[in-house]
Amino acid sequence: MNKHFIRRTALVAAAGAASFVLAACGSDKDASAGHDGHGSSASATASAAVSQGEHNAADVAFAKGMIPHHRQAVEMADLASRRAQSAQVKILAGEIKKAQAPEIKTLSGWLTSWGEEVPAEGVMDHSMHGMDGMMTGEDMDSLKKSSGKAFETAFLEMIIKHHEGAVDMAKTEKADGSFPDAKKMADAIITSQTAEISRMNSLLGTG
Incomplete structure (x- = not known):
């Protein structure tokens, strides 16, 4: 057993x-x-799904508005790099182009990934004149025709107004947007362009 x-x-x-x-x-x-x-x-x-849900209408508006805004700033900076006599103005123009040209590509990439249309280049860039510091076609033509000290003064006055518009757009994005990278870019724009406004006011002798 x-x-x-x-x-x-x-x-x-x-x-x-x-x-x-x-x-x-x-x-x-x-x-x-x-x-x-x-x-x-x-x-x-x-x-x-989470990734797609990270952006909202404010983020799209920010990207679509900032692309033509940056394009015009780069165009103005290109003029200053060739026309300005002051080394300080040329340095500033170079910094503006270096900062904003890559941001245009980033903003365009966001819109494409969201299934949104990227603003066309060319005359459409000036269709926002009167809004957010954008220059009119006449403003740009006048700048192109000026030279020497007159050019530098006109450039600085215009780009200050332009920067102030960009800062306002960035503040709106920070308040209403939801896409983390767009809000981060908005914060960087506020910081960098506010500092550049101070520098330009000093160059004009009004800061």
Whole structure:
């Protein structure tokens, strides 16, 4: 009896161990499927949904408004780099172009990823004149025709107004936007362009 009892006990123990191993393997397989299969897919879908939901109408308006605004600032900076006599004005113009040209690409990339249209280049850049410090076509023509000290004064006065408009747009984005990178850019614009306004006022002798 003892032998039979021991043998039976051993068989039960072995069967239990085998069941445990099979269950563990099944759990591993399920976990793996959840990670590499449906679980991963669901996670990616949720992540994409969160990413798509990070921007709102204010972010789109900010990008669409800031692109032509920056393009005009770069155009003015290009003129100053060639026409200005003051080394300080030329340095400032170079800094404006260096900061804003890459931001145009970033803003355009955001709009494309959101399925929004990127503002066309050319005359459309001046369609916002009268808003947010944008210059009119006549303003730009007048700047192009000026030279020497008259050019520098006109450039500084125009770009100060232009920067003030950009700062206002950035403040609106910070208040109403939801896309983290756009709000971060808005904060950088406020900081950098406010500092540049002070520098330009000093160059005009009014700061």
